[in-house]
Amino acid sequence: MNKPDSRRPVAAIIAVGTELTEGIRDDTNGAEVARLLVFAGFVPKRHEALPDDRAILAARIAELTASHDLVIVTGGLGPTHDDLTREAAADALGLSLVRDPRLEARLRPVRSRHRLEQAREQVMRQADVLQGATVLTPSSGTAPGQLISAGIGHLVLLPGPPHEMRPLLAEALETLAPGRRDTPWILGCVGISESDAQVIAERTLDQHADIRLAMLARPALVDIVLIDEGAGESGLDVATREIADALGQRCYATDGATLAEVVLREARRRNLTVAVAESCTGGMVAEELTSVSGSSDVFLGGVVAYSNRLKERLLGVDGEVLDSFGAVSQEVAQMMAEGLQTSTGADVAISVTGIAGPGGATPAKPIGTVWFAAIASETRRAIRHEFPGDRAGVRARATATALDLLRESVLSPRESFR
Amino acid sequence: MNKPDSRRPVAAIIAVGTELTEGIRDDTNGAEVARLLVFAGFVPKRHEALPDDRAILAARIAELTASHDLVIVTGGLGPTHDDLTREAAADALGLSLVRDPRLEARLRPVRSRHRLEQAREQVMRQADVLQGATVLTPSSGTAPGQLISAGIGHLVLLPGPPHEMRPLLAEALETLAPGRRDTPWILGCVGISESDAQVIAERTLDQHADIRLAMLARPALVDIVLIDEGAGESGLDVATREIADALGQRCYATDGATLAEVVLREARRRNLTVAVAESCTGGMVAEELTSVSGSSDVFLGGVVAYSNRLKERLLGVDGEVLDSFGAVSQEVAQMMAEGLQTSTGADVAISVTGIAGPGGATPAKPIGTVWFAAIASETRRAIRHEFPGDRAGVRARATATALDLLRESVLSPRESFR
Numbered sequence: 001m002n003k004p005d006s007r008r009p010v011a012a013i014i015a016v017g018t019e020l021t022e023g024i025r026d027d028t029n030g031a032e033v034a035r036l037l038v039f040a041g042f043v044p045k046r047h048e049a050l051p052d053d054r055a056i057l058a059a060r061i062a063e064l065t066a067s068h069d070l071v072i073v074t075g076g077l078g079p080t081h082d083d084l085t086r087e088a089a090a091d092a093l094g095l096s097l098v099r100d101p102r103l104e105a106r107l108r109p110v111r112s113r114h115r116l117e118q119a120r121e122q123v124m125r126q127a128d129v130l131q132g133a134t135v136l137t138p139s140s141g142t143a144p145g146q147l148i149s150a151g152i153g154h155l156v157l158l159p160g161p162p163h164e165m166r167p168l169l170a171e172a173l174e175t176l177a178p179g180r181r182d183t184p185w186i187l188g189c190v191g192i193s194e195s196d197a198q199v200i201a202e203r204t205l206d207q208h209a210d211i212r213l214a215m216l217a218r219p220a221l222v223d224i225v226l227i228d229e230g231a232g233e234s235g236l237d238v239a240t241r242e243i244a245d246a247l248g249q250r251c252y253a254t255d256g257a258t259l260a261e262v263v264l265r266e267a268r269r270r271n272l273t274v275a276v277a278e279s280c281t282g283g284m285v286a287e288e289l290t291s292v293s294g295s296s297d298v299f300l301g302g303v304v305a306y307s308n309r310l311k312e313r314l315l316g317v318d319g320e321v322l323d324s325f326g327a328v329s330q331e332v333a334q335m336m337a338e339g340l341q342t343s344t345g346a347d348v349a350i351s352v353t354g355i356a357g358p359g360g361a362t363p364a365k366p367i368g369t370v371w372f373a374a375i376a377s378e379t380r381r382a383i384r385h386e387f388p389g390d391r392a393g394v395r396a397r398a399t400a401t402a403l404d405l406l407r408e409s410v411l412s413p414r415e416s417f418r
Numbered sequence: 419m420n421k422p423d424s425r426r427p428v429a430a431i432i433a434v435g436t437e438l439t440e441g442i443r444d445d446t447n448g449a450e451v452a453r454l455l456v457f458a459g460f461v462p463k464r465h466e467a468l469p470d471d472r473a474i475l476a477a478r479i480a481e482l483t484a485s486h487d488l489v490i491v492t493g494g495l496g497p498t499h500d501d502l503t504r505e506a507a508a509d510a511l512g513l514s515l516v517r518d519p520r521l522e523a524r525l526r527p528v529r530s531r532h533r534l535e536q537a538r539e540q541v542m543r544q545a546d547v548l549q550g551a552t553v554l555t556p557s558s559g560t561a562p563g564q565l566i567s568a569g570i571g572h573l574v575l576l577p578g579p580p581h582e583m584r585p586l587l588a589e590a591l592e593t594l595a596p597g598r599r600d601t602p603w604i605l606g607c608v609g610i611s612e613s614d615a616q617v618i619a620e621r622t623l624d625q626h627a628d629i630r631l632a633m634l635a636r637p638a639l640v641d642i643v644l645i646d647e648g649a650g651e652s653g654l655d656v657a658t659r660e661i662a663d664a665l666g667q668r669c670y671a672t673d674g675a676t677l678a679e680v681v682l683r684e685a686r687r688r689n690l691t692v693a694v695a696e697s698c699t700g701g702m703v704a705e706e707l708t709s710v711s712g713s714s715d716v717f718l719g720g721v722v723a724y725s726n727r728l729k730e731r732l733l734g735v736d737g738e739v740l741d742s743f744g745a746v747s748q749e750v751a752q753m754m755a756e757g758l759q760t761s762t763g764a765d766v767a768i769s770v771t772g773i774a775g776p777g778g779a780t781p782a783k784p785i786g787t788v789w790f791a792a793i794a795s796e797t798r799r800a801i802r803h804e805f806p807g808d809r810a811g812v813r814a815r816a817t818a819t820a821l822d823l824l825r826e827s828v829l830s831p832r833e834s835f836r
Contacts, residue, residue, distance in 0.1 A: 021462045022632070023452025030467070034441025044439045045474065048466040049448070056463065163808075214440070276722075282708025283701025286722040290700025293776055293809055301728040304694075304704040306719035310762055314721070314732070344728055358711055391711055 009069035009153065011037045013047035016057060016076035016085050017160065020049040029074045029165055036169060038214060039227060040177040042070055052076060057088035065092065065151030070176065072169070075160030077143040079122040085157055086128050086146075093150050095131045103127035103135065103144055110142055130157075134175070136168040147172050185226035185236045187243055188253040188262075190404045197222045197247070204242045211239050219393055220400035221259065252407060259403045260288040260295075267298045267348070267410045272376075274406060275346035276302035277315055277336040279327065280354040280370060284399040285406075300346050305336065315339030315351075328353050328365055330382050333373035341375050348409045350374040352402045354385075356394045370398045376409040427487035427571065429455050431465035434475060434494035434503050435578065438467040447492045447583055454587060456632065457645060458595040460488055470494060475506035483510065483569030488594065490587070493578030495561040497540040503575055504546050504564075511568050513549045521545035521553065521562055528560055548575075552593070554586040565590050603644035603654045605661055606671040606680075608822045615640045615665070622660045629657050637811055638818035639677065670825060677821045678706040678713075685716045685766070685828045690794075692824060693764035694720035695733055695754040697745065698772040698788060702817040703824075718764050723754065733757030733769075746771050746783055748800050751791035759793050766827045768792040770820045772803075774812045788816045794827040 013034060015027040027049050034044040045068065050057055057076070064071045076085030090097050104127040111123045126143050129135055136145030136158075143159035145168035156172045158165045189197050194217040201224045205211055210230035216223040224243060226236055244251045252262050267274055276285045282304055289299045303314045308327055311317040316339035317332055325331045336351035354370025361367045368387040373380070383405065387397040431452060433445040445467050452462040463486065468475055475494070482489045494503030508515050522545040529541045544561050547553055554563030554576075561577035563586035574590045576583045607615050612635040619642045623629055628648035634641040642661060644654055662669045670680050685692055694703045700722055707717045721732045726745055729735040734757035735750055743749045754769035772788025779785045786805040791798070801823065805815040 020449075021452060021464055022456050023449040023454075023462065026449045031438075031441040031444045034439060036441075038440050044441065045471075046439055046466055046468050048464055050464050053463075275728075278701070278704075279719075280708075281705075283696070283704030283720075283722065286696075286701030286724070287699075287705055290698075290722070290724055291810070291813075293774075296725050299724055301697075301722040301724035301732070302701075303721055303732070304701065304708070304719040306704070306708055306717055307714050310693075310719040313763070314719070314761060343732060345731070356711075392709070395709075 008041060008043050010045045010067075011042040011070040011072065012045055012064045012068040013037075014057075014060065014064070014071065014073045015047065015049045015160075016052065016073060017049070018051040018053075018082070020075075021051045029160065029162060032162070033072055033074065033165075033169060035216075036173065037070070037072070039225070040173045041228065042177075052082040052084055054084045054088045054091065057084060058091035061089055061092035061155065062151075065153070065155050067152070069153035070156065071150065071154070072156045072158065072172075074158045074165055077126065077145075077157060077159045079126055079142070081122070083125075086125070086130070089146075089155065089157060090130055093130065093148070093155070095148075097128040098131050099124070099127050100129045100135055100144075103129070103137075106137075107142060136171050138164055139167055144168075145172065147175060185228075185240050186254070186256055187224040187226075187240060187247065187251050188257070188259065189222045189224060189247060189250050190220060190252055190259060190400055190407075192222060192247070192250040194222050197224055197250075200246050201243050204239060204246055207242075208235060208239045210235060218400075219389065219396035220387075220404075249408070252404070258288075258292075259400060259407065260292055263403055263406045263410060264289065264292055264295050264298050266407065270410065272347040272410055273298060273300050273345075274348045274350075274410065275300045275340050275344040276402070276406070277340040277349070277351040278302060278304050278402075279306055279311070279336075279352060280356045281352050281395055281398050281402065282306055284395060285350075285352065285402045288399060288403060300344050302344075303340060311336060314343070316342065326365070328355055328369055328371055330371055330373070330384065333371035334380065334382055337373040337375045337380075348374065348376040348406065350402060350406050350409065352398055354387075354394065354398055356391045356398075358391060368394050370394070370401070372398075372402060372405050374405050374409040379409075381405065381409065426459060426461050428463045428485075429460040429488040429490065430463055430482045430486040431455075432475075432478065432482070432489065432491045433465065433467045433578075434470065434491060435467070436469040436471075436500070438493075439469045447578065447580060450580070451490055451492065451583075451587060454591065455488070455490070457643070458591045459646065460595075470500040470502055472502045472506045472509065475502060476509035479507055479510035479573065480569075483571070483573050485570070487571035488574065489568065489572070490574045490576060490590075492576045492583055495544065495563075495575060495577045497544055497560070499540070501543075504543070504548070507564075507573060507575060508548055511548065511566070511573070513566075515546040516549050517542070517545050518547045518553055518562075521547070521555075524555075525560060554589050556582055557585055563587075563590065565593060603646075603658050604672070604674055605642040605644075605658060605665065605669050606675070606677065607640045607642060607665060607668050608638060608670055608677060608818055608825075610640060610665070610668040612640050615642055615668075618664050619661050622657060622664055625660075626653060626657045628653060636818075637807065637814035638805075638822075667826070670822070676706075676710075677818065677825065678710055681821055681824045681828060682707065682710055682713050682716050684825065688828065690765040690828055691716060691718050691763075692766045692768075692828065693718045693758050693762040694820070694824070695758040695767070695769040696720065696722050696820075697724055697729070697754075697770060698774045699770050699813055699816050699820065700724055702813060703768075703770065703820045706817060706821060718762050720762075721758060729754060729771075732761070734760065744783070746773055746787055746789055748789055748791070748802065751789035752798065752800055755791040755793045755798075766792065766794040766824065768820060768824050768827065770816055772805075772812070772816055774809045774816070776809060786812050788812070788819070790816075790820060790823050792823050792827040797827075799823065799827065 133148040212227040341349035357367035551566040630645040759767035775785035
């Protein structure tokens, strides 16, 4: 099914900044750029963080452009003295830098904000481009990108801040691999293992020799990514639909939406409000929902009932039930959801209570035991899971599973208890 | 104050895995390893992600060991066919692999769990070490690390999973740079800008020529890191105390504790319980507190009152006050904290309500406007902030600031309104 890698163009990514090589800041661009390169048909062979050092950068750009079809450099395009990517690229390719009049005009208002001559001149360095380069003009920020033939293929220089980098990378890839979509064909899945998802996808793709498969897994979530190897948009659309059908309810989105976005969208469509009572996830489910702008019309809020005292006081859980069954039990999960619905008046109320560890486990309830309950209309659901992993892993899985339960409850609020 | 970099040994880091180069998984080791190298006196000059490709890996290990005092390789030491770091290192250094009897004995129980001869043999590959290498024996996991002289310095091979990598890296660094502490000298700061923190630290360090400074900034938080250049433990302790004195309340920890850990520790020491009412942070403050294991004795929980409806129903905020002053106001913040204290009985109750954007701003209340209120004993505090940044940035800053307010309220519950 997969074409051999050797037939596809190879790429390298360089992230520039001493703060990256010294571990002071994480490189958040590398993985994102790599993914977009994969979607655009490239095979990323390496990504490297290099310091703000003109000689090191120049040497590496020369080496990598000689052996890669595409080299992407992010960072080091700003105005300060340690922004040296432009100069290093010029050294590497034996080109001079020329000041672009259109960029110069664009920078003049910024320049006039500075008083010192040195600062004014520094601003204008951002108008310097490699001789013969295509300028990628920024919509935000002041640093432009550049695209130029180099070595056996192309060199692309991009600014470091992610929101400045993204549109310019999209522009560069549109030039280098025209017709590729920014949003690739992704099937977001929940409640299914990576290997099961892969088997289902591969079975469908047996009929589509011109589509390559990549799997991206996070705790309790799997993305199935379809990469175009000649199938074209319609071929990818067909395959996406076929795989989605095979996955059924396990596929929550084929348009790149997050699970929280799907919950909010489907609830909004049905005019339903939702609320969440959290114990072991301690606010993570609410955080996911509120990370989506404009969620307050659907998501009322919730209670983080971390202690038993709050389970009683804010959610009306019976102290005797807590004593007899323990905080991590079907009974308490259901009382939490019921109490939440009563106090908030939400159409759909869910609860999460579990043992994230490392303390709190018993033989009957090992670390990773989590009870979920949901109330929608007159319907009640409850599920028990036993998640693997450490405290952070259990909490992440419980969060995704709670969002999935919320999604199910919103999609079919009248389905019976299972 | 700073010694020139050229006098310190340089290091390179390689993270192995096609899932890293293709952006399928983030390299989480690189930055952590880089930081520990900095603390141990090395200057990390580059870190690179490379695919599971023996030839590419071997070529790069040979190149980097020829020009760096220390090369650290993480990943590719497991049992499967795409774990090729051992073989690549052997190719690079012109050494053969020898099976270590002690490791062999250690792996035998694992081996016997597999039925297929191929799988059994694969397990034993993890006992193969470079001729002459020092074995770094794992406490968890099956893959050992290796340390060997190579090129102009040393090569260290480490397993990829962070919890397996960490202790072996510590062991390697203890051998290469003996006497270094695992926990470096860090002053955690909140409510101060990176540049102000740096100025204060530099002023103190004028008296300590043998200490180098590094700054690590996250939204609303700054870490001041002191790096030993000959000062020794006692010199670093003195400098840490001096800088902490100069920072006053802005320094929340000198022992590497997080702000949430400090809140919980100080509250526990004073036998105080705490609760949180969140609007714009939507559960993030609760998440930070509950990410600390064993927090439930101090942190009761809270309310995510994202909608006005829940501010009224769960926190007893007066609907007329909401209408007159708006949800983002001192009045509502205070009523949220009061309502929370009444309903939870917590000793210390705080609230957060703000405009994270992109919607919801008015001329008087731009995006980033956040009100905080706190009640401890009979004392009431309220603060208004205007944070820069996008939705995620505002929420992160508001979370750190809420934790800081919680810390202040716990430390001096009887201090008057400011």
